[in-house]
Amino acid sequence: MSPTLSFPxxxxxxxxxxxxxxxxxxxxxxxxxxxxxxxxxSASLKEKFEVPYESIPGFLQSTVQGHKSSLAFGFLGDVPVVAMLGRFHPYEGHPIQETVFPVRVLKLLGVEKLIITNAAGGLNPANPVGTIIVINDHFSLPGLSGSNALMGPCPPAPFDMRFVPMSEAYSLEMRKAAFKAAHQLEFPREALAEGVYAHVSGPTYESRTEGRFLASLGCSAVGMSTVGEVVAARQAGLDVLVLSLITNAVIVTPQRSARDEVDKEIRGETIEVIAKEEASHEEVLEVGTRKAVEVGRLVERVVGILGGKY
Known part of the structure; x- marks a missing residue:
């Protein structure tokens, strides 16, 4: 990986x-x-000004349906913000170090606090589809097994801390702001929950056994993004809030037994017809689109709280 290519x-x-x-x-x-x-x-941004990713050195192009490829500046309420409309994932073929490059650019633009949203699979039956999980910790399989956003050459200062602690990665102040915002907006209490984000590489959805494994660790949501951005943000000294919208339930029920069904067939017993259980990106996009207004209202109010407007 060339520092010249990766860190302009x-x-x-x-x-x-x-x-x-x-x-x-x-x-x-x-x-x-x-x-x-x-x-x-981005529809909530006032005086919006967009800069296409293709015009920014070091930025990649998002190839995932549901992601745009532009940097949007504007006001949420009276607070100036910058929003990445679309992110990059290693499963698109990008080196993980380059997928977090925009986070460092945001830091140099003056950003001090970073709000990250994602669509995630639900691992906790208590948090059905549509729940917004305020993330308080993560478990990163890629990060533990050789795909960490900070591997390779260190960028120049102020991004040159090599060993970044993750025990306090998710700002308590910002998490409290999310729950205060939900209360002020009179969201039902069950609309928000707090939990752990499981990071996997994707792009396949989890097998049933993988889902049960992640749930057994106490994870509430699972997704293919975000943790690299969190790691880079903490290296840069940014405070971080992550909001995961549960857009599909992870399938964790045991697989049907082929042997048991053959035994029933031999005995002449009726076999119950059960529909296939599968996650789909179409479901993810549909729920994301349906809940976007709610997530947008929450983010706008959080921004207002952090900006001292509420």
Missing amino acids: LNEAVSAILAAGVPSNLSSPKIGIICGSGLSGL
């Missing part, structure tokens, strides 16, 4: 500012990363 930080910032970002939006303190189907958050 100053060039990226210069290109963004040269694109004509209005001066009152060019130094946002809060950044937002929008997950699958949640780019509709």
Whole structure:
């Protein structure tokens, strides 16, 4: 991995500012990363100004349905923010170090707090589809097994901390802001929960056994993104809030037994017809689109709380 290819930080910032970002939006303190189907958050931005990823050195192009490829500046309420409309994933063929490059650019633009949203599979039956999980910890299989966002050459300062602690990765202040926001907006109590995010590489959805394994660890949500961004954000000294929208239930019931069904056939017994249980990206996008307004309202109120407006 070439540092020249991976870390054109100053060039990226210069290109963004040269694109004509209005001066009152060019130094946002809060950044937002929008997950699958949640780019509709940008509809809430006032005085929105977008910079296409293709015009920013070091930025990649998102190839995933439900993700745009632009950086949007604007006001949420009265607070200036910058939002990534679309993110990058290693499963698209990108080195993980390059997928987190935009987080470092956000830091150089002035961002101090980062709100990350994602669509996730649900592992806890107590949190049905549509629940927003406020993430308080993570379990990263890729990170533990050789695919960590900080592997390889260190970027230049202020991104050169090698050994970054993850025990306090998710800001308590920002998590409290999420629950305060939900209360102020009069969301039902069950609309939000708190839990652990399981990070997997994807792009396949989990097998039943994998799902049961992750649930047994106490994970509430599972997804294919976010943790690399969190790691890079913490290396950069950013405070982080992650909101995971449960868009599908992970299938964890044991697989049907072929032997048992053959034995029943031999005995002449009737075999119950059971529909296949499978996750689909179409379901993820449908729920994301349906809940985007709710997630957008929550994020806007959180931004207002963090900005001292509420």
